[in-house]
Amino acid sequence: MHLISLKKANMTTFRRTLFSLACVPFGFGLAHAAPSGGADTIFFGGPIVTVNAKNEEVQALAIQGGKIVAVGTALSVKKNWQTSNTKLVDLKGQTLMPGFVEPHIHIIGTAMSEVLGLNLSNFTLPYDTLDTLVAKMRAHLKTVPAGGWLFGFGVDPSRTTPFMAELNADTLDKVSTTVPIFIVNQSGHIGYVNHKALELAGVTENTPNPGGGGVYVKGANGKLNGILIEPPTYTPFMAKMPVPSPEQLAGAVKKTTQNIAAAGVTTSAEITLGFNFGLENETKLLQSLSANEGLPIRIRAYLYGPAIPAGYKALKPGDGDDRLKFVGVKFISDGSTQGLTAALNEPYIYPKNTKNAGDLDYKTDDLYKQMKVYFDQGWQIAVHANGDRAIDQTLTNYGKLLANNPHPEERRLRIEHFTINTPEQVSKAVRLGVVPGFTIGHVDYWGEAFHNQLVGPDRADRIDPSAAFKKAGGRFAYHSDSPVSDVGPLNYIAEGAGRLWQKPPRKVLGPDERVTVDDAIRAVTINPAYEMMSDDKIGSLEVGKLADLVILDKNPRKTPVEQIANIKVKETWIDGKRQSW
Numbered sequence: 001m002h003l004i005s006l007k008k009a010n011m012t013t014f015r016r017t018l019f020s021l022a023c024v025p026f027g028f029g030l031a032h033a034a035p036s037g038g039a040d041t042i043f044f045g046g047p048i049v050t051v052n053a054k055n056e057e058v059q060a061l062a063i064q065g066g067k068i069v070a071v072g073t074a075l076s077v078k079k080n081w082q083t084s085n086t087k088l089v090d091l092k093g094q095t096l097m098p099g100f101v102e103p104h105i106h107i108i109g110t111a112m113s114e115v116l117g118l119n120l121s122n123f124t125l126p127y128d129t130l131d132t133l134v135a136k137m138r139a140h141l142k143t144v145p146a147g148g149w150l151f152g153f154g155v156d157p158s159r160t161t162p163f164m165a166e167l168n169a170d171t172l173d174k175v176s177t178t179v180p181i182f183i184v185n186q187s188g189h190i191g192y193v194n195h196k197a198l199e200l201a202g203v204t205e206n207t208p209n210p211g212g213g214g215v216y217v218k219g220a221n222g223k224l225n226g227i228l229i230e231p232p233t234y235t236p237f238m239a240k241m242p243v244p245s246p247e248q249l250a251g252a253v254k255k256t257t258q259n260i261a262a263a264g265v266t267t268s269a270e271i272t273l274g275f276n277f278g279l280e281n282e283t284k285l286l287q288s289l290s291a292n293e294g295l296p297i298r299i300r301a302y303l304y305g306p307a308i309p310a311g312y313k314a315l316k317p318g319d320g321d322d323r324l325k326f327v328g329v330k331f332i333s334d335g336s337t338q339g340l341t342a343a344l345n346e347p348y349i350y351p352k353n354t355k356n357a358g359d360l361d362y363k364t365d366d367l368y369k370q371m372k373v374y375f376d377q378g379w380q381i382a383v384h385a386n387g388d389r390a391i392d393q394t395l396t397n398y399g400k401l402l403a404n405n406p407h408p409e410e411r412r413l414r415i416e417h418f419t420i421n422t423p424e425q426v427s428k429a430v431r432l433g434v435v436p437g438f439t440i441g442h443v444d445y446w447g448e449a450f451h452n453q454l455v456g457p458d459r460a461d462r463i464d465p466s467a468a469f470k471k472a473g474g475r476f477a478y479h480s481d482s483p484v485s486d487v488g489p490l491n492y493i494a495e496g497a498g499r500l501w502q503k504p505p506r507k508v509l510g511p512d513e514r515v516t517v518d519d520a521i522r523a524v525t526i527n528p529a530y531e532m533m534s535d536d537k538i539g540s541l542e543v544g545k546l547a548d549l550v551i552l553d554k555n556p557r558k559t560p561v562e563q564i565a566n567i568k569v570k571e572t573w574i575d576g577k578r579q580s581w
């Protein structure tokens with residue numbers, strides 16, 4: 001969608017085109033007549049879940065030249081499309097579905113955290129303690145070369161025993177006083193450094209806090225305690241860390257995309273392009289890797305707002321191709337709920353009698369001015385907003401951006417996470433055509449902490465309000481926010497439909513917000529495709545769409561919700577070609 005070149009005069013025509021695009025019902029049912037040259041491949045012999053408007057299943061699907069040319073009965077598809085050159089794929093009872101679409105992954109961030117750094121994420125039981133974390137870091141220390149830093153990701157006080165036990169410079173000094181250490185919290189919004197790292201980065205008690213919500217935290221004694229709030233505080237440390245070589249980074253990104261594909265994903269967002277190594281470097285990296293079908297997934301890239309240089313002209317909205325396309329600009333308006341930094345209207349309930357309600361990263365008008373520049377250029381806008389105060393701010397700004405637009409849904413403004421929310425916010429978001437993306441793993445991994453410790457039952461029950469959005473006539477999508485939680489769309493389906501939290505005794509968090517398995521399937525296929533301006537090409541198995549497929553050992557529609565996460569991904573296909581991962 002090349003929005004940028006459109007002048008105001010063209011907008012009406014443009015709107016009509018876009019609107020009709022979004023509404024075109026793709027041909028379904030009988031195989032189309034008059035095939036030219038026959039199909040390259042025909043799948044049959046197992047349920048084929050189309051995720052079309054009626055959630056229909058069919059017996060066979062034919063592809064030609066990387067596109068779906070027929071879906072329907074095995075008899076009709078074979079009769080009309082099979083030639084002597086057609087490859088027949090017998091599913092043998094396995095299930096064929098549209099490849100999953102992941103609308104919020106930090107691909108390069110995940111490569112840094114899980115491939116190049118020490119991965120401390122722990123989504124299993126039992127939780128870590130500070131002692132087990134220190135032991136893991138000590139064991140990793142041997143692999144840090146001379147002059148290197150120990151970089152790690154994934155500690156999580158809200159999933160640590162005792163609850164909220166947190167690393168600081170003194171704890172990290174137990175790992176090393178000579179090797180600088182920089183650890184990022186599971187949420188990505190909090191960092192921990194040892195005294196050596198503070199010294200090398202030149203951050204002292206006199207260093208002013210950076211903008212964007214950044215705080216160098218001081219202890220009761222007035223000294224820096226090694227805790228860093230919000231990513232702008234990371235900059236002086238990252239500036240001193242050795243940068244991975246281009247080959248190392250490219251290898252790590254490739255590995256990350258293979259892991260994403262292995263989870264059944266055929267299209268993923270890079271949601272903060274430019275965050276780690278600057279916009280130009282990261283753009284070139286993805287362009288070179290994705291060229292000549294070099295990656296096993298498609299990518300939809302969102303430029304990280306603060307990384308865009310003034311007067312930036314290198315990319316326009318919609319630049320790229322079907323494999324790698326640049327579609328939006330992303331901002332971050334608050335922190336993490338489980339990190340107690342999401343901006344809430346009422347304070348957290350932890351610790352007792354706290355007045356902390358988190359902070360907004362920007363003044364409302366400052367953020368508005370920044371996003372308006374890119375909105376006017378035609379970029380899609382995405383804003384991270386976890387807390388209800390941040391959601392209020394984002395909806396206010398979106399209301400202003402869309403004030404003179406009779407078709408706000410065409411811009412598909414995104415709110416990322418939409419975690420702590422009110423019913424009024426859901427209605428307003430639907431009115432503005434906003435597509436929310438839920439980190440549905442919040443329910444699973446942090447649901448018990450939200451409910452019992454952090455915000456209380458009323459606010460916790462309503463997180464990730466899937467049923468509320470459906471009832472209000474809106475769409476919603478699920479994502480991992482990887483590396484914040486693990487990529488696994490089958491798991492998101494189970495989390496959205498079951499809403500069971502992990503920590504024993506397991507309970508359903510907000511039973512009213514459970515959705516059907518079919519709705520949850522839409523939240524990992526066609527809805528995120530819509531969310532990323534790509535539903536005309538991907539997200540369902542319909543004639544005319546790209547042949548992006550996943551083969552599963554079981555049909556999630558026929559599997560008990562609590563077993564859906566155990567379904568195995570057998571194959572993924574893009575453009576009608578099987579991917580290796």
Ligand SMILES: [Zn+2]
Binds near residue numbers: 104106271384481
């Ligand atoms: Zn994120």
